[in-house]
Amino acid sequence: MSRRPFHRASEAVRRQDLIRATLDCISELGLRGATVREIAARAGVTPGLIRHYFSSKDQMLQDAYREVMTGMTSAVSAAADADQSNPRAKLHDFIVANLTPPVADGRTLSLWAAFISHVRVDPAFAEIHLESYLAFRSVLEALVADVLIEAGESPDAKRCRELAIAINGVIDGLWIEGTLVGHLFSETPLPGVAIKSVEALLGGISLAAKPQTN
Amino acid sequence: MSRRPFHRASEAVRRQDLIRATLDCISELGLRGATVREIAARAGVTPGLIRHYFSSKDQMLQDAYREVMTGMTSAVSAAADADQSNPRAKLHDFIVANLTPPVADGRTLSLWAAFISHVRVDPAFAEIHLESYLAFRSVLEALVADVLIEAGESPDAKRCRELAIAINGVIDGLWIEGTLVGHLFSETPLPGVAIKSVEALLGGISLAAKPQTN
DNA sequence: TTCGTTATTATACGGTTGAATAATTACGAG
């Protein structure tokens, strides 16, 4: 019966370790497998420590949810702002980033679905969902507006919103399908499908890196 | 301490009651709230009875998952075959059915998400997902092919599949958003957005009930 | 060094879980 050796870490990395372990558990074992004991084991600490950093297990789950969503939005936003200044290229890269790893992978989708299934159950999760959804859509809406302006069209607010909603739908849907049964799309790469679809939604505006007559 | 009165029912209705109670629990309390005791209570039976009709709780969850998915696809298929013989009207009704109750409601989405989050965890759930996805897509693919034929275009297999994938994406994405935060779309009804989007994806083919020049 | 504070571990508790088994009741065959 030797006592587990102490290992002190800063609050930042401890919280990060615990959240990462939480997400690992959920993605690999499901929500029911994400127990305080299993999470603590994977984080390399004892279960009691969780309630030293989080007021409850649910609190930790909510923080984990928030981190997943902000991580996704910031990842695709960064991809859009990466190198191009061309509005169409930015939207193009934004869409592709949504449908390629690390955003489009099984782990992320499992986490997203597990949390979504709790949105209607727990108001705290509903609020996190609403925040992250609006953040994502506002980014997309701005990208669409820039594309329309560059194409010489008037950036009508209502049309921008409607387009953003529809494009968001295409992205979400293909993200889910491609991640869950990705092996079915080896001959129909989804980023390509998405780009073509969005071009159609935009009324024929090309999103190719090198503008080509349409 | 009076003994609970016996109430015998046929195997069919018992299984149905138990599955319905299971789905109620999941949608209202989440997967962690779907315990054998709560499910049995809602079905009006004793917990032990569950394992008389299902080899395990997981087995019952899988049957419940299968029922949810077949219910959804059959509902939208029925909507497509309801009254119209016009291919475009059929596709139109199919899409609208996907984005209106009972398919598009919070309960169904919660169930879907809860199960999806288990697809990567349990191979049995993965198989059910694959089956239901392929069933849905094949229905949609046939509808798209008929529309293309009627429009005088060659129903190229690859194009049909690609269109079905993209349309499926639009439907899925809008279904999720509309169901989770439906109150945001009171001024932008999603069925309308979906129809306009699919028309764009189809290259301008109108899905309106009364064909109009495009 | 000393000592108070706090991060971390260890242990305990009441309640719940899925499953297994035993007891009881309804129903159908004969």
Place this chain on the structure above:
DNA sequence: CTCGTAATTATTCAACCGTATAATAACGAA
């Protein structure tokens, strides 16, 4: 009418859950 079979209830069990509390070790200030 009887009795065997199956459906349903009742009870039990070992394991596990989230949380609370106490013991201990590390760190920083003085």
